[in-house]
Amino acid sequence: MRIASVIDISLVDVPKIPVTVIFTGGCNMDCRYCQNAEIIPLDSGTEMTIPDIVEKVRGNLSDGYCITGGEPTIHKDLPLLLQALKDDGASHINLNTQGSVPDVLERCLPFLDSVWFDMKSVPERYSEITRVQSDPWPRVEKSITMLIDSDVSFWPRTTYVGGLMNSGEIQGIADSLYKLGFQGEYLVQNYKKSAGTRENEVSTFHEPDRSELDQLLETIPSGISLKFDWR
Numbered sequence: 614m615r616i617a618s619v620i621d622i623s624l625v626d627v628p629k630i631p632v633t634v635i636f637t638g639g640c641n642m643d644c645r646y647c648q649n650a651e652i653i654p655l656d657s658g659t660e661m662t663i664p665d666i667v668e669k670v671r672g673n674l675s676d677g678y679c680i681t682g683g684e685p686t687i688h689k690d691l692p693l694l695l696q697a698l699k700d701d702g703a704s705h706i707n708l709n710t711q712g713s714v715p716d717v718l719e720r721c722l723p724f725l726d727s728v729w730f731d732m733k734s735v736p737e738r739y740s741e742i743t744r745v746q747s748d749p750w751p752r753v754e755k756s757i758t759m760l761i762d763s764d765v766s767f768w769p770r771t772t773y774v775g776g777l778m779n780s781g782e783i784q785g786i787a788d789s790l791y792k793l794g795f796q797g798e799y800l801v802q803n804y805k806k807s808a809g810t811r812e813n814e815v816s817t818f819h820e821p822d823r824s825e826l827d828q829l830l831e832t833i834p835s836g837i838s839l840k841f842d843w844r
């Protein structure tokens with residue numbers, strides 16, 4: 614598996630749990646606003662064996678792991694890494710995914726405690742936003758259903774990008790989650806330009822104003838609570 618980098622300890626990636634963050638290299642999408650654009654190429658990072666990864670991350674003062682990327686599920690041996698981390702004593706394993714590889718995600722489920730699930734847009738805009746020709750939505754939908762039906766904590770979230778999305782799309786995503794049976798918290802965070810974005814891709818985007826979304830608090834489907842994380 615290709616590993617791009619490791620953060621020894623993070624207090625912000627999983628609520629109330631200090632975790633070691635493992636960034637895998639490579640992604641099968643190409644969102645214009647990506648904050649980790651340098652690790653989108655499939656040959657980014659360094660190829661490492663599972664024992665070498667476990668050895669590298671062992672001994673940090675964390676209570677678990679957050680596996681992110683890139684897109685971790687493009688790596689077929691991801692379930693083996695998660696199993697090795699559990700066997701090594703991890704008390705919590707969180708995965709960040711956009712859900713486009715449900716067969717790998719399914720094999721990961723026995724070792725996962727929680728999943729941050731990136732909801733990119735409404736179903737009709739998935740190909741456009743992610744710049745993937747073969748529509749990813751049917752696979753994403755399968756992953757969402759699988760997670761809702763599992764014992765793993767499912768935490769959907771969307772990065773709201775000014776100049777790319779509008780408030781109606783956040784409503785549409787919440788409606789899609791509701792139709793798939795989701796009940797719980799749906800997190801919307803603001804896009805922020807950062808050192809990891811590509812200047813030529815984000816020139817027409819801006820950091821959005823939270824007040825654009827306030828009206829949604831009245832119209833969100835029952836059983837779903839909208840939470841804002843404006844950084």
Ligand code: SF4
Pocket residue numbers: 640641642643644646647648649650653682683684711
């Ligand atoms: S899915 Fe995530 S890692 Fe991949 S391009 Fe989009 S924002 Fe970047």
